[in-house]
Each structure stands twice: as structure tokens, then as C-alpha cells.
Amino acid sequence: MQKQPLLILVIFFILGIVFQDKLVLTGFAFYSVIAMCLVVLVAVCFHSYFLHKIKVVLLAFLFFGTGIILHRYNTYSEANSVLINKKETVSFKISQKLNTTEKYKKYEGTAQAGNINFNSIFYVPKDGKELDFIHYYKTEAYITQPKAPQYDFQFDYTRYLKRKHIDYQIYISDEIVSAERNDLTLSDQLRQYRFTVLKKIDKTIMSRKSKEFLKGIILADRTEIDAVTVQDFNKSGLVHFLAISGTHIVVIFGMFYYLLIRFIPLQFRKYAVILSLVFIWLFAAFIGFGNSVLRSCIMLSVYFIFVMLQRKPDLLHSLALSAFFILIGDTQQLFDVGFQLSFLAVLGIYWLNQPLLKHFPKQDHYLKKLLFNTITISLSAQLATLPLVLYYFHQFSFISIIANFVIVPFSEIIIVFSFIMTAFVTCGIDFGLLNGVYDFVIQILLEMIHWFAETDLLFFENIPMNGFEMLSVSVVIYLLRSFILKFNFKNSMRLIMAIIVFLIVRTGSNVFENEKEEVLIYSLGKSKIFSIKSGEKICFWVSDMEDKVKVLRYIINPYCSSRRVDYFEIKSFSSSSQKVVFRDRIYDLK
Structure with a gap:
């Protein structure tokens, strides 16, 4: 508690939110929590030896109760x-x-x-x-x-x-x-101005994909990107490059700061930092306060506040404050996948980046520093988010590791180039040659990403992962730090035991699901789909008029990953059929 008080208190705050979401305290129980929090708040303000000894426990309960209370008021009642x-x-x-x-x-x-x-x-x-x-x-x-x-x-x-x-x-x-x-409101005016800029980008002389990429990477608008491009970014593990994240905010902050210090005298250098921070907050308001944008802005602001106050910056303090401010505004953000992945990625970089760097050669050159940091940061973030990615999406591509090594080093150049293009378009400046160069660069970039995404050999889908498995994998990744820092018998055995626990949990989950036999009837649009599972195999009967791609995406793949099915078969039946016969049993499709 003494080393990371903010992080621990925010964890208790988050536990309170989860507790209220699962149990839904109402009536007397809920008002009892409010009363106890008020008592604790008053008790914390008093000075006594006994209260000083239990102050940590009181603060933890206070934040836990605050999470319960705020989440209760952020939960809407049933619709009319x-x-x-x-x-x-x-x-x-x-x-x-x-x-x-x-x-x-x-x-x-x-x-x-x-x-x-x-x-x-x-x-x-x-x-x-x-x-x-x-x-x-x-x-x-x-x-x-x-x-x-x-x-x-x-x-x-x-x-x-x-x-x-x-x-x-x-x-x-x-x-x-x-x-x-x-x-x-001011918010409406900002949205409309952003809408106007997006329309200006549509009028530029570039290919459609380049326009949509420009709108996505700078203005956080991915509403018109075609499905193939989105799939390419997802399968190549580069979707974070298209989304506005910490990299974008840091690059834009650095670009603005670099310009300011060219005009501001050395003794007023701190004002360049303040103006740069103001600029990124205005930029965040302009594109909409997404989770990753808000997190990045808060963390960057806290970091430089520590620097200007001549205090040692602390990444975990900044991360905890970011999470706390976002969740105070809306506790439902905790259950947003983007929120969870964003914070886990930063935690992964904090936990694994430096240990991994120690196994690389000395960084005595800018290019070496850029290359090695790109590799370790990408690997750290991917390892930290891997359990959650498998839990939510049930897919992973090893090509994403290689793709990040190749593409990410050029991300700063692409972001700066895209920002300049957006600034020119906003001001009504149209350079045909510059548009052509940007279009050419982005087309090459998208082709490279498409090539990575097409490497199906290293892409795996329908990977089963339940909550217990996710937690056990997370423990394995947590123990990797000590194993990487110091390779000895103790650390090796701890890591091996964690892996064995994961394998036991996974084997038990597989056995449990493989013993199930079930018959299900699904609705997709106006059509019916019928399935029978026996052990590790399942057969789907699909109407010959049905869209097989949608069936695969919305029914078959989710089912196979949930029920741990290794083999599935698809059979067609006439849309006018009312019954199906399977293994001498008749099933009614009505």
C-alpha cells in the first residue's frame, strides 16, 4: 500500500463496481453501504492511534463502497x-x-x-x-x-x-x-466541425481507402472503412495502429512541442509543455473522448505535472488516476473491451518491457534503440492482452508479432504525415502532389497489411478460452517477469506450476464440454438453423437459401469456440422443410 496506494485503491474501486454489477444491491442493502461509507469517511478524518493502524482498511472499504454507489446510479432501469x-x-x-x-x-x-x-x-x-x-x-x-x-x-x-x-x-x-x-452546445459544435472536416477529406483527390485511413488514424472516424480493410487490420494484429491511442497522442504532443520550442525562449520552456498539453486536450475533445484517448491525455498530463513539480514520474500512478477519472465519469466503461485492452497493454509494457530489453544488446545507437524498443514494447503489450483477446475474440495470429515489428517503427512518420494532411485539408489547402504522395504511401501500407493478414498459416481461430483459463494464463504472464529477470530454479518452478495449473483447468474444461450432447435451433433473420452436438463433433443443418458466411460468423464459429468443438459439418436442407431426421430421431424445426 505504501508503494502504490493509488493503484491499490483504484483496484478496490473497480472491485466495488464489479460487485454491484454482479449482485445488484438495492433497497436496504444499498443504503446500508452508503451509511457505512459516510461513517468511514468521517472516521478517516479523525486522528487516533487505533484509526491510524486501520486507516488502510478503511480507505480500501471507502473506495469499494464508492464503486458500488456510483455503479448503482450509472445503471439504467428497464425500458418503457x-x-x-x-x-x-x-x-x-x-x-x-x-x-x-x-x-x-x-x-x-x-x-x-x-x-x-x-x-x-x-x-x-x-x-x-x-x-x-x-x-x-x-x-x-x-x-x-x-x-x-x-x-x-x-x-x-x-x-x-x-x-x-x-x-x-x-x-x-x-x-x-x-x-x-x-x-x-460546445460539444455539438465540435462534432459538427469534425463532420465538416470529414466531408472535406471526402472531396480530396485520393483513393477511397486512403481517405478512410486518414479519417480513421487522425479523426477517429472508422465508420466508412470497408469490411475487408477492417478484417486485414484485425487479422494482422495492427488494429491499434488505426485506432487513436497513446502513440498518436504522444506523437502529436511531441510535434507541437517541437514547433513551440523553436519560438519560445529557453527560460519559458515549461510554457511550451503547458501549451502542448492544452493542445492535445483540445484535440481529444475534437475527435471525441474515447477511452484510449482520454487515458493517454490524462497519463501524459500527470507525467508532465510531476516533471514540472520536480517529482519523479510514476507510470502506475498515472495509470491509476486515468482509470479513476474515466470510471467516475461512467462506471460502465469498465466493461468496455477497448477500455480493458488499453489499460492492460500499458500494464504489460510496464511489467515486461524493461526485463525483455535486458536480453538485447546495448542500445548505443538511435536505430538500435528504436528497433529494440519497438520489439519489446510490442511483445509486452501483446503478451499482456493475449488472455483477454482469446477470451473475447477466440482468435490469434502469430503474424501479428512480425507485422508489428515491421509496421510500428514507421508509425510516427505515418501519423505526422496524416496529421499534416488533415491540417491542410481543414485549412482548405489542396496540394495535388502531396495528395498523390500520401495516397501512394498509404496504398503500399495497406497492401503490406493485407499481405500479412492473408498469411492464414499463422492465423488460428475458434480458440476456446473461459474465465478460469483466462485468469490462469494471466498468472503465467505475471510470473514471466521474474523468470526473465532471473533464470533460476525457484522462478522456473513457479512458472512451470502456473502452466500446469492452466493445463489442468483447460483439460477439465475440455472434458466437461466434450461430454455434453445438445440439440439447438437458431434464428438468423427469417431462417432457422438446426444443430446436433455429440462429443467433439457437431452437425449444422442450414437452409439452402441462407447466407453461409453469416452463419459461419454469427453461429458456427462462436459455438465451436464455446463448446470446444474440433470438428463440424454443414449440411443443407430445403427452406420448406419442417423436420430433420438424424440417427433415427425426428427433430421438428418449427
Whole structure:
């Protein structure tokens, strides 16, 4: 507690959030927690020998209780069922544009139907008008709720939306009437200005993929990137390069700071730091305060505050403060996959980077330092996030390690080049030659990433991983530090024992799932899909009219990774069939 008090207190705060999310304290129990927290808060303020001895315990309970209380007030109640499955006249405004699908443009916003106000996802036909942030809209629309998943292995979209305080989906097919808003906030004006810059980028003379890459890497807009490009970044393990993260914020901060020190006298150098910090916060507000952006800005600000106060910077203090500020604003962010991966990656770099560097030759040259740090930082971040990646996505590509070694060293150049291009476009400056050069560079970059993604030999999917396995793998990675720092019998045995525990847990999970036999019927759109599992094998019956790619993505792959199936078979049946015969048994598809 003496070495890392902030980190430990934030961990108790997080445990309080998880406790409330799982048990949902209400009524007398919840108000008892509030009363106890108030008593503890008063007790901490008093000075006595006994209270001083238990002060650590009191603070831990206070943060634990605060997590429970805040999460209780960040959890929305059930949606009003009066609106469900109805066509209503809806007035609405949008707050965010989401990824475009094959059929719809998707938006997030606030709507009003009758006297009821609510948050919703809006689906507008892909060929319909583009919506902005400075208008109110009114139309006839169909209001529904997202359906809960049929089975535990399917993605729970309903729960995902509830964590974002959204209960409804609105499908728009009629003509939309708009009226200019007169209640614009500063946040709305920033969103609209960003929207304008995005439209300017669309008008530049570059290939479509280069435009979408530019919008993604600087303005955090990936809504129009095609599915193939997104898949390439995911399979090559370079999706962090496209998302705005700590690297982007540090590079932009460094670029602005470099320019300022050329004009500010040496004795006022600290003002260059302050102005650079102000600039990255303005930039973060402009592109939207995503988790990784907010974390990076807070950590960078805390770091330089420590420097200017002549205190030794501490990465874990900065990380803890970042998590605490974000979760105070919205405790539901804890359950966001991006939030978890972002913080785990930083923890992994803190825990493993220096131990790994000690096994590399002396860094007596800038190129060596760049190369070795790129390798160790990438490896540390990937090792730390590996358990969570396998738990959520059930896939991993060894080519991602190589891809990061090749691409990441050039990331600073690409980010700076992209930022300059965005600045020129924003100011209305159009250099045809510069556009051509940027387009050429990005096309080569995307081709390289596509080549890495196409190396299927090193790509593995449907990797089973449950919560217990994830925790046991995390312990293995935690023990790697001492093993790397000092290779001896004690550290080796601790690591081996952790690996054995993981193998025992995994073997037990495999045996448990392989003994199951189950028959399931799924709904995908208007079609039915039927499956029978026996041991390690499963057979899926799919309508001959069904989209096999969607079936594989949304049903077969999640099922195989959840039930630890090594072999599956797909058979087709006529869409008019009502029954299926398998092993002398008749199954009704109704």
C-alpha cells in the first residue's frame, strides 16, 4: 500500500463496481453501504492511534463502497415497453455516427416519441440523406428493442447497448424532415466541425481507402472503412495502429512541442509543455473522448505535472488516476473491451518491457534503440492482452508479432504525415502532389497489411478460452517477469506450476464440454438453423437459401469456440422443410 496506494485503491474501486454489477444491491442493502461509507469517511478524518493502524482498511472499504454507489446510479432501469414494436412519429437528434452496414447508416442519439425521451440507435437506409449534429429530425419510424441472445455463446448486443444507456433501435424508412437547432452546445459544435472536416477529406483527390485511413488514424472516424480493410487490420494484429491511442497522442504532443520550442525562449520552456498539453486536450475533445484517448491525455498530463513539480514520474500512478477519472465519469466503461485492452497493454509494457530489453544488446545507437524498443514494447503489450483477446475474440495470429515489428517503427512518420494532411485539408489547402504522395504511401501500407493478414498459416481461430483459463494464463504472464529477470530454479518452478495449473483447468474444461450432447435451433433473420452436438463433433443443418458466411460468423464459429468443438459439418436442407431426421430421431424445426 505504501508503494502504490493509488493503484491499490483504484483496484478496490473497480472491485466495488464489479460487485454491484454482479449482485445488484438495492433497497436496504444499498443504503446500508452508503451509511457505512459516510461513517468511514468521517472516521478517516479523525486522528487516533487505533484509526491510524486501520486507516488502510478503511480507505480500501471507502473506495469499494464508492464503486458500488456510483455503479448503482450509472445503471439504467428497464425500458418503457409502451414504445416497443410500434411505428411512431419520432423527433430526434444525433450525437454520434456509428459504423455503416450493408443496408444502413447507423447513428446514436436521443429521441422523443409522445412524451417519452430516450436514447436509441437509428438505422437510416444507406442511400438516404446524411445526418448532421446541428439539426433536429422528424419522421415516421419503427421502434423496437434489440433481442437478447438465444444462447450463452452468442454476443449479447442488448447488454452491450444497455451499458451505453441505450434501450431502443429505430428503423427509418419514410422521408425525414429537418429543422436547424438553436440549442447547440460546445460539444455539438465540435462534432459538427469534425463532420465538416470529414466531408472535406471526402472531396480530396485520393483513393477511397486512403481517405478512410486518414479519417480513421487522425479523426477517429472508422465508420466508412470497408469490411475487408477492417478484417486485414484485425487479422494482422495492427488494429491499434488505426485506432487513436497513446502513440498518436504522444506523437502529436511531441510535434507541437517541437514547433513551440523553436519560438519560445529557453527560460519559458515549461510554457511550451503547458501549451502542448492544452493542445492535445483540445484535440481529444475534437475527435471525441474515447477511452484510449482520454487515458493517454490524462497519463501524459500527470507525467508532465510531476516533471514540472520536480517529482519523479510514476507510470502506475498515472495509470491509476486515468482509470479513476474515466470510471467516475461512467462506471460502465469498465466493461468496455477497448477500455480493458488499453489499460492492460500499458500494464504489460510496464511489467515486461524493461526485463525483455535486458536480453538485447546495448542500445548505443538511435536505430538500435528504436528497433529494440519497438520489439519489446510490442511483445509486452501483446503478451499482456493475449488472455483477454482469446477470451473475447477466440482468435490469434502469430503474424501479428512480425507485422508489428515491421509496421510500428514507421508509425510516427505515418501519423505526422496524416496529421499534416488533415491540417491542410481543414485549412482548405489542396496540394495535388502531396495528395498523390500520401495516397501512394498509404496504398503500399495497406497492401503490406493485407499481405500479412492473408498469411492464414499463422492465423488460428475458434480458440476456446473461459474465465478460469483466462485468469490462469494471466498468472503465467505475471510470473514471466521474474523468470526473465532471473533464470533460476525457484522462478522456473513457479512458472512451470502456473502452466500446469492452466493445463489442468483447460483439460477439465475440455472434458466437461466434450461430454455434453445438445440439440439447438437458431434464428438468423427469417431462417432457422438446426444443430446436433455429440462429443467433439457437431452437425449444422442450414437452409439452402441462407447466407453461409453469416452463419459461419454469427453461429458456427462462436459455438465451436464455446463448446470446444474440433470438428463440424454443414449440411443443407430445403427452406420448406419442417423436420430433420438424424440417427433415427425426428427433430421438428418449427
